[in-house]
Amino acid sequence: MNAVEIESAISDLAIEPFDRAEFPYAFLAAFGNKDTTLKKLRAGNNNASDLPGAVLLRNNIHISVCDPGTVGEALKALRASPATAKAKAKFILATDGQNLEAEELASGETIACAYADLPNHFGFLLPLAGISTIKEIKDNPIDVRATSRLNKLYVELLNENPDWAKEERRADMNHFMARLVFCFFAEDTDIFNGEGVFTQTIEQMSERDGGNTHEVLEAIFRAMNIKRADRANAEPRLPAWADKKFPYVNGGLFSGSTEVPRFTRMARTYLLHAGGLNWREINPDIFGSMIQAVADDEERGSLGMHYTSVPNILKVLNPLFLDELRAQLEAAGDNKAKLLNLRKRMARIRVFDPACGSGNFLVIAYKQMREIEAEINRRRDEPDLRSEIPLTNFRGIELRDFPAEIARLALIIAEYQCDVLYRGQKEALAEFLPLDAQNWIVCGNALRLDWLSICPPTGTGVKVVADDLFGTPLNQSEIDFANEGGETYICGNPPYKGSNWRTPEQTEDLGQILGPKCDGWKALDYVAGWILKAAEYSARSPCGTAFVTTNSVCQGIQASVLWPLVAELGQEISFAHTSFKWANLASHNAGVSVIVVGLSSSPVKDKFLYEAGASGVASVRRVEQINAYLLNAKNVFVTAAKVPLSFDSLITDGSGALDGGNLILSSDEYRALMTDSGGAAERFVRPYLGSSEFIRGMPRWCLWIEDADASIAAGVAQIAKRIDAVRKFRASAGTRAQTAVSRPHKFAWTNKQRGHQLIIPTVFSERRDYITAGLLDDRHIVSNAASIVQSPKPHVFSIISSTMHIAWVRAVAGRLKTDIRYTSALCYNTFPVPLLTEQNKADLTACAEDILLAREAHFPATIADLYDPENMPDNLRRAHERNDEVLERIYIGRRFKNDTERLEKLFELYTKMTAAAAKAAPATKATRGKKRE
Known part of the structure; x- marks a missing residue:
């Protein structure tokens, strides 16, 4: 569940008749607990409470439903209960159906409210659903509640008006919703004459079955599109109640058609419920970013998950220009x-977000500047x-029409609130109405538009005409943005979409920009x-840039493809936030790992690297340079190498069967083969491992038949x-298989070792603290999946099992979804190791033995079990830490402080070693294959 769904469930619970026996289970269900969990609690099997009638869900909450007037005493009893501590409850809650009190035990924070007012405090309880509490939501849940109400209304209206759900009418529907947002805000902020006048008018003038609600709304919208002086001659005439209560607004918002979808009784109820909220407290940067999913069929399932916290946005804006x-x-x-x-300088600053969504970066920038x-x-x-800071200096591009419309509306609301x-x-x-008709948020594909036309360096002009809610001036180039001699800052959080997830259209977008420039x-x-x-x-109009982006663009092959192009355009990285989690409002959300990269077109003496600490608080370092891997190191690019830079042991892929599954055996097939052949097949069967089999301990087998034994094997x-x-x-x-047709008894290509071998999984979880290599004898056949x-x-x-190596791999390796993809050319062959003495090798050998012995002590635990970061056995972790201690002292005589320090040393060493290898290459051609350890 996400925050919007939870709020909706809590609101429904609060208006239902209070049921003492049912409340604890209904409450837990509202926070996403499964029916099976609730069934066990009802049966008493999982109820850890030691208090009469109370319900305690372990690692969650202890709930007491008490007699009237005893809520305070019941909460004290919950706090003092030994079961509360033993079950590690995060919250305690007591209610008598009239009042409610709750406490977060870790922080000591409490709420006390009327039972019916619980929905206004649901943000306080979001950690029960695994959602990190965001201060703005916790303190003021109006934005989530408003999104929830509008979503219900939107869905109900589409069900009743299927024509409005069609593509050709979806813009009309979105237009209508944006009008409602404005009206709800206006009626609670005295923009309309009288608080609540819009909702009250609908309630008074419309029929309870919703039958004429659309007519009432059409009249209101018409009134706001007609100037006071012109209303006497308006045809058809405005109803007297609409003329009297509603001002002229327009600005494009109420121009054009005033048609409204038909309402049901339920839709009217949802509309009135939405209007009953206090829209004065709406936070446009939060509300806008959440509501953008309301009008998107594909995204409505993730409703409420778009919110980007202000601290995260400021990680972009502060170092970009606000600081x-x-x-x-x-x-x-x-x-x-x-x-x-x-x-005067600030009045000429333009902030441009070319993937603006509902405008949250622009809104925060505007509010901070105000x-x-x-x-x-x-x-x-x-x-x-x-204010001398014009809204029109906050420019944006957004692909979808509804978020683009909400972006401008959010800025208008932000301007009013700041005033x-x-x-x-x-x-x-006095200065709010009528709205300005100028358009500065463009709806279109940012990768296909000319940004210099949309946000020109000086003077006037938006030269892209966009059909949107607010209307477009006849000649946009006439808009004066008061930016002559000003600064431009580009920022935002563009869509990520890795190569495996892009649509064909998105790949074509990228190809048009990058295809002609690089392989x-x-x-x-x-x-x-x-x-x-x-x-x-x-490069054409100097500016500052900062984007939130996936960390993968500064890793592996992406770093070596993208950043040379950026450097060729005269850009350098001026600041960066290294990898951190960009969470949203979904339950049990792990967040995606992102970075912030700031670019400058002019040399910057002091550059800043921000690094998230264990507590989430970022430390900052002033550095001389920031390279494409976000390190204080020279801008060298790690490229694939055919032979190892440091190791004398070569690495290869495993063997590839290309057999249609006929040479590979499951455990059941292996046992059946042994039985059916009377054991005659045993000499031709070998254990078979790829990355998955090795990590998860899932044995498979394969037929391994040497040429000399082919006729004997064929006799079975x-x-x-x-x-x-x-x-x-x-x-x-196909062609590749043709070469192996004549030897069907063998794998298509073979890399079987004649002695012991080291298997390295080629794909493994980013959660791993170490690369989980394994030593195997020559009986094992390793597949090409390792x-x-x-x-x-x-x-x-x-060395492979060290923190040094996995730090390097995380920086230079590719990704398969979020998993790390270990490749010999980029990870093993490029890894720099100092010259090792015989004593160094002996010390490291002892560490290797300790790691293997620690693993063996936990047989039959799998590698997946042993290297789960949360459950790694103490003796195994100590063995790895000792290994890190020994290896890192070889590098710098002490332990490294963190991965950043490790990588900076590794890049320094890589730069020296590759430069030396390149210099020596002509003279050592005859001995190219001889590598030192």
């Missing part, structure tokens, strides 16, 4: 001339001065298109049948 504005404000002190210059401007005005004794906050309600109202562009995430477009914009009927099936499969399996290090020295196992 510098605040520093200039601090330096200006009370110097009125300096303050005036800063205010806060700085208000302080300037206070220091200059001009607190009532009208009220900094200038007062009277001044804000390997298909491996790039979709967001790379925005990075390159921003770099091209900045059960094997002969499989060999014949392989021959037939390869005969019709890599083999041939006849490795034991210290090679130690």
Whole structure:
């Protein structure tokens, strides 16, 4: 469940008649607990409570339904209950059906409210569903509640008006919803004449069955599209109640058709419930980012998950330009001339989000700048001065029409709220209506549009005509953006979409931008298109850029493909946030790992690297340079190598069967073969491992038949049948298989070792703290779903199993979805190791043995079991930590502080070693294959 669904369930619970016996289970169901869990609680099997009639769900909440007037005493009893502590309850809650109190035990924070008011506090309880509490939601849940109400209304209206659900009418539906959002906000902020006038008018003038609700709304919308002076002559005439109560608004919002979808009784109820909320408290950056999913069929299932917290947005905006504005404000002190210059500068700053969604980055940027401007005005004794920061300097592109419409509406609401906050309600109202008709949020495909036309460097002009809710001026180039000599900052959170997840249209978008410029562009995430477009914009019109993006664009092959192109355009990384989790409002949400990358078109002396700590608080370092891997290191690119840089043991892929499944045996097939052949097949069967089999301990087997034994194997009927099936499969399996048709008894390509071998999984979870290599004897056949290090020295196992190596792999490897993809050319062959003494090798060999012995002590636990980060055995972890201690002292004489320090050392060493290898290459051609350890 997500936050919107939880709020809806809690609201439904609060309006139902209170049922003492049922409440605890209904409450737990509202927070996403499964029916099976509730069934066990009802039966008493899982109820850990030691209090009469109470319900305790372990690791969750202890609930007591008490007698009237005893809520406080019941909460004290829950707090004192030994069962509460023993079951590690996160919350306690007591209610008598009239009042309710709850406490978060870790923080000691409490709520106390009327039972019916519980929905206004649901944000406090979101951790019960595994949702990290976001301060803005916790303190003010109106945005989630509003989204929930509008979603219900939207779905009900589409069900009643199927024509409005069709593609050709969806824009009309979205237009209608945006009008409602404005009306709800306007009626609670005195923009309309009288608080609640819009909702009250609908309630009074419409029939309870909803039959004429559309007519009432049409009349209201018509009124807001007709100037007061023209209403007397309007045809048809406005009803007197509409004329009197509603002002002229327009600005494109109420122009055009005033048609409204038909309402049912339920739709009218949802409309009134939405209007009953306090829209004065709406937070446009939160509300807009959540409501954008309401109008999208594909995204409605993730409703409420789009919210981007203000702290995360400020990770982009602060270092991009806001920190510098605040520093200039601090330096200006009370110097009125300096303050005036800063205010003039801010009036010419344009913020451009070319993937703006519902405008949350733009809204936050606007609100932060208004806060700085208000302080300037206070220091200059001009607190009532009208803002000089125009909304039209906050520009955006959005692919979908509804979020684009909401983006502009969110900015309008933000402007009004800022005016009220900094200038007062009277001044804000005096200047709010009518709305400005100018359009500065463009609806279109950002990767196909000319950004310089949409956000020109100087002067005037939006030259892209876009059909949207607010209407487009006849000549957009006439819009004066007051930006002559100003600054432009590009920012946002563009869509990521890795190569395996892009639509054909998205791949075509990326191909048009990157295809002519480089090979390997298909491996790039979709967001790379925005990075390159921003770099091209900045090359022609210098600006600052900062995007939230997947960490994968600064890893592996993507780093070596994308960032040289950016550098060629004269861009350098000026600041970056290394990988952190970008969570949303879904339950048990792990979040996606993202980075923030800031670009500058002019040299920046002081660059800043922000790194998330264990507590989530970022530390910051001032550095001289930031390379494509977000390290304080030279901008060298790690490229695939055919031979190892440091190891003398070669690495290969495993063996490939290309057999139609006939040479591979499951455990059941293996046992059947042994039985049916009377044991004659045993000499031709070997254990068979790929990455999955090795990590998860799932044994498989394969037929392994040497050429000299082919005739003997063919004499075993059960094997002969499989060999014949392989021959037939390869005969019709394409060119690659043709070369192996003549030897159907063998794998198509073989890399079997004659001695011991080291298996390295080629795909493994990003959660792993170590690369889980394994030593095997030569009986094992390793599939091409894993890599083999041939006849490795034991210290090679130690190095592969180190934190140093996995840090390198995370930086340079590719990804398969979120899993790490280990490739020999990028991960093993490029890894830099200092020159090892014999004593170093002996010490590392001892560490390798300790790791293997620690694993063996937990037989039959699988690698997956042993290396689960949350359940790794202590002796195994100690063995790895000792291994890290020994290896890292070889590098720098001590343990590294963190992965950043490890990688900076590794890149320094890689740069030196590759430079030395390139310099020595002509002289050492004859000994190219000889590598030191």
